[in-house]
Amino acid sequence: MGERILDVQNLYTSFYTHLGEVQAIRGVSFHLDKGEALGIVGESGSGKSVTSMSVMKLLQHPGKIKSGKIMFKGEDIVPKSSKEMMSIRGDQIAMIFQDPMTSLNPVYTVGNQIMEAMIKHQGLSKSEARKKAVEMLKLVGIPSPEDRVDNYPHEFSGGMRQRAMIAIALSCQPDLLIADEPTTALDVTIQAQILELLKELKDKVNTAIILITHDLGVVADVCSRIVVMYGGLIMEQGSAEDIFYEPKHPYTMGLIKSIPRLDLNERQRLVPIPGTPPDLLNPPVGCPFASRCPYAMQICANEAPKYYDINPGHHAACWLLDPEAPKVEVDTGVKRGGADA
Amino acid sequence: MRNENKEVLLEVKNLKKYFKINKGFIRKDVRYVQAVDDVSFKIYKGETLGLVGESGCGKSTTGRTLIRLYEPTGGEIIFDGAEIGGMSEQELKPFRKRIQMIFQDPYASLNTRMTVGDIIGEPLDIHNLASGEARQKRIYELLERVGLSKMHASRYPHEFSGGQRQRIGIARALAVNPDFIICDEPISALDVSIQAQVVNMLEDLQNDFGLTYLFIAHDLSMVKHISDRIGVMYLGKLVELSDSKNLYEKPLHPYTQALLSAIPIPDPEVTRQKQRIILEGDVPSPINPPSGCRFRTRCIYAMDVCAEIEPEFKEVEPDHFVACHLMDQKK
Structure with missing residues (x-):
């Protein structure tokens, strides 16, 4: 296995609502190596999205990380200030959200939104960044990227917006990409395109991916390790x-x-x-x-x-x-070697 | 049994539903979204017909037009021998009792200001089926039938989870003893572990009451599970219709083949070995659909004829209908 990118240790996250403390995550530990894809599966309310938001340190008030460590490349990011986090987010850790319609800014061109992170984190000039933005759009499979770079998000279809989101997320070659239900809002044929793209990027760019989903088929396809929450x-x-x-x-x-x-x-x-x-x-x-x-x-x-x-x-x-517990045998119907049968 | 020997409950002939959109100053330029364009199929008594396709393919519009939530632009809807497509609201009322619908969103489809008892009782009131004590008894009976209890009748929808609300919607549909239920994405808003609960219940109800379902969904694995026959729609057209086993084993239309190959299977070895047909690009706009075959812009087998002539939807094998020019070539 490669270099350890992320090591989450005994993480507790709670939301302090007026009804009381909602303990969304109660002691979660997992890790992720370079070039690996980890799937987090669970139903709504299982804490899978809160886990990713905690790792990004994007929890909204009244959510708070109560205790635990999030070791990113050997350094605990829990105590980091929001300013320090801003230099990590978008550069070393990036995220793709479920809804490509609401997570792009409608008043900036797609190109501008891809360039933003590169200008901020890598100190590229505007024209250099624009050139890179066209390359990124090409990488994620947008046809005629030279023209498309000046389009606004509403001129893109759902699948293309999700591709644009991925282009933004990958623009600074992050070490870790968190994809929170990236294909849930998309149709199956478009989902297949996006999953194919994620697999390709994992192999080509060696990005570590956390894929959060409720779809067991998607994790079976993309992920080598799975966390069930x-x-x-x-x-x-x-x-x-x-x-x-x-x-x-x-x-x-x-x-x-x-x-x-x-x-x-x-x-x-x-x-x-x-x-x-x-x-x-x-x-x-x-x-x-x-x-x-x-x-x-x-x-x-x-x-x-x-x-x-x-x-x-x-x-x-x-x-x-437990050794003292009764033995339980369950047939789930899914067997190794089922592909040959 | 061959399908032609079965009793037809609903027949749709050349159904069309266009939505008008106005463009430009003083709305001169009138255009139409061809949401459903020339769709024909039959639904037999006691069966489940699945309707699948991607967003915007017209599957929900078809369902809503059948129950006359939308006025059809053209074509016929024949329910149990009567043409209901052109009926007035008054003529339609007895048929409303026989055709019911279950909606996708269990949050938006229940009136938040009514108690669950009144929600389920409303169809009974409208059709004068029961009142007073009989009404109450019927409501309790329905609640228990869908796995809820009597005491839930006095509560309000917000006190229930998504799966429970969907049960309330099902109880409401069952209240009038319908023959035919249109299920429009009834499980897609629910969690995986709850989906199976609702699907099993729908199957039990079908067996117990002899119901006929039109099951509309985009989740092909679930549609295959519940349906006897499946219709595949693309951009307002029905492109393939067959019994579900045959459709999954031997899809004939290139779109069906791509759609089936795109679904990830929850089994790592199987899904990683699966041959995928990845379609290029997106679904074109239904305002200005491609000429000829509507799928030709994304089809890997597209020929010259596909752009010129619209393929006919015909029976290529017993009970297996396809609209594709490739079928003529094979012969």
Whole structure:
């Protein structure tokens, strides 16, 4: 593995609302190496977007990082001032948002918005930056970039806007790119274009990518490692193969079983996860998934499980993995070597 | 059983829906968005017909025109033998009871100022189906049918989660004992683990009440799961229609092939080995669609004839309809 880019250690983030403290993230640790793509999956409210906003230090009031460390290239960025962060953001860490319609500035040309970061961080002159902007647009696959560079965002289609966003994010060759649901607002054929582009960039430019999504198909396609979040905690973490073929947490298994497969022919009955996610204003004391878990035991409601290592890099927080717990065998229907069958 | 032997519940013939847009000073330049252009299909009793396509392809407009939320610009909508496309609102009322709709957004489609009981009771009031105690009983019965409970009747929509609200919308649709339900992206606003709950419920209701569904969605995996037959739309046109197994195994239209290949499969080995057809560019504007075949600007097999003549939507194999010039060449 390459150089360690990001190491998040025991991160806690809360929102201090008038109703009380919403504990959006309750002790999250993960890391990312150069040129690697990490997927963070989870449902709405699982804390996946708050994790990325914490890493960017873009939390809006009343959100605050309570404790923990975010080591970016060996340096903790949690104590950094907003001015110091401004020199990192856009230069070394960049982000792509879900909605390309609202995250571009409508009154500046696309070219101007790509040039902005390069002029600020790399001290390029306007004409140099413009030349680079055309190159960036070409890199992300915008046709006739020389003309398109002077267009305003409303003259771009949804897919092209997302490409422009990626061009902005990559303009300063960041070490880390955070993509928060980058394809959720796009159609499938456009999604395929964008995912192909992200994979290409990872291999060509060697950027480390965090891909946040609720779509298991997207992470299976792009990411080599996956973090599964639920109720502000990491439920399971491991390589893509570990998560899909050897899931150890009942939540991961539940997610895999609840989605229909396009490539399977028998009409399967979907297996839904009953109930709804927990309220993080009063998070459960034990495992957050206990109330929806088909294998829940007495201890699950009372005590939060620790992480059990299954193999190096693959661990899950579930009491079922304790040597004293009953053995549970679950067939999720997804098997290694399924491609040949 | 061959489709021609089945009983047709709804037949759509050459349905058109154009939206007028005005441009320029004193609105001289009138143009039209051809949202649905010359679409024909049949829906058989008790089946689920899926309608898929990308945003702007006209799938939702088709659904809304069928239930006469939009006035059709042209064509016929024949429901159980009666032409409902041109009926007056009064003539239509008995049919309104038989055709219901479930909407995409469970937040916008429920009146925030009404209690859940009144939301579900409203169709009963409009069609004079029940009042007083019978109405109350029916509301409780419906709530329980969709997995909620009696005590929810006096609450307001904001007290419910997205999945629960979608259940309320389904209970409202069921209140009048319909034959046919148009489900317009009923699960796309819901979380993955909740989607399966709602889809399973829709399947159970279909079995129990013999319902017929038109299931409109952009999530092809889910559409394949729930549908017996699937229609694929592109830029206001139906380009392919077939039973769902056949469509996924042997897509004939180049657009269907690209659409299916674009979907990532939640299995790392399978999805990474998958051959992708990446379409170039974006969907053209429906105001000024390409001549001939509307897909030709993005089609890798486009020929000269595609720009000149619009391909006919015809049956190339039993129960498999395609609109593509390539089909003529193969013969």
